[in-house]
Amino acid sequence: MFTGIVQGTVELVSIEEKSEFRTHVLALPKPLLEGLALGASVAHNGCCLTVTAIDDERVSFDLMRETLRLTNLGDLVPGDRVNIERAARFGDEIGGHVMSGHIICMAELTDIEEAPNNKRLWFELPTEYARFLFEKGYIGIDGISLTIGDVQGRRFCVNLIPETLARTTLGERVPGDRVNIEIDPQTQAIVETVERVLASHRVG
Template structure:
């Protein structure tokens, strides 16, 4: 489980390409490597990946075909940064919201509204996922736990404070970029349950 509180933006320092498969090597900050072992879970832009190798500050991860299809990780190049969060431990403070690290889709950044000490980003989701959007609900954007500010059909906005812009990669995003999306698991479960109940009643 993850909390959506990004701990660092780590640099991608090496990529090994194979058919429908990639290995990423991140330069992980020292504090995040403490106690890190092969097999541990680390979220990259919100996507849960498994540590496959540790060589000093260089930590390796494998990305399979489904990960490359569903997320923006396959679009990264050496020198890019990714939002990183270690898996939560029992007893940790949950400052964001409970997240699984399972990305459901990508959304496109379509508009940026600038204001003093604030930035509002508007994203557009695929039509089939718009039903999970609710104003003031939680959403994971590139691994960051955020509150939805407003919903307009399949578009939604989030409001970012300077700390979020400084700590994460969202400050570097420009219109046209695609971000990883994880909807709030509770919201998804409720919506899908209601849909099933209504479908069953309609068929009776």
């Protein structure tokens, strides 16, 4: 489980390529290494990955074919930075919203509206996921817990304060970039339950 409060950005220092499989090696700072063990869960741009090796500050994670297909982690090259969050522990403050680290799809950044102290970013989802978008609802973007500002069909926007821009990679995104999307699990469950109930009434 994750909270969507990114703990920092970390550099991808090397990639080991195999057939439909990758190993990413990240250089984690000391605060993120504390208590880290093999098998631990760490979110990379919101995608939950498992620690497979630890060599001083260098930590390895394996990415399977489905992860590379569904997320933007397959687009990364050495030198890129990713948003990192260690798995939440019981008793931790939930400053964002509860997230699973399971990416449902990617969205394209289409527009950026600049303001003196913030940015508004517009994204476009694949059509089949637009039904999960609600104004003031929660959404996970590259592992960041955010509130949806407005919805226009399959487009939606989020407003970013300076702290979010400074602590995450979203401030570096440009139109055309793809971001990882996690739909709020409660929203998804409610929408899909209502759809099933309505479908059963139509059949009846």
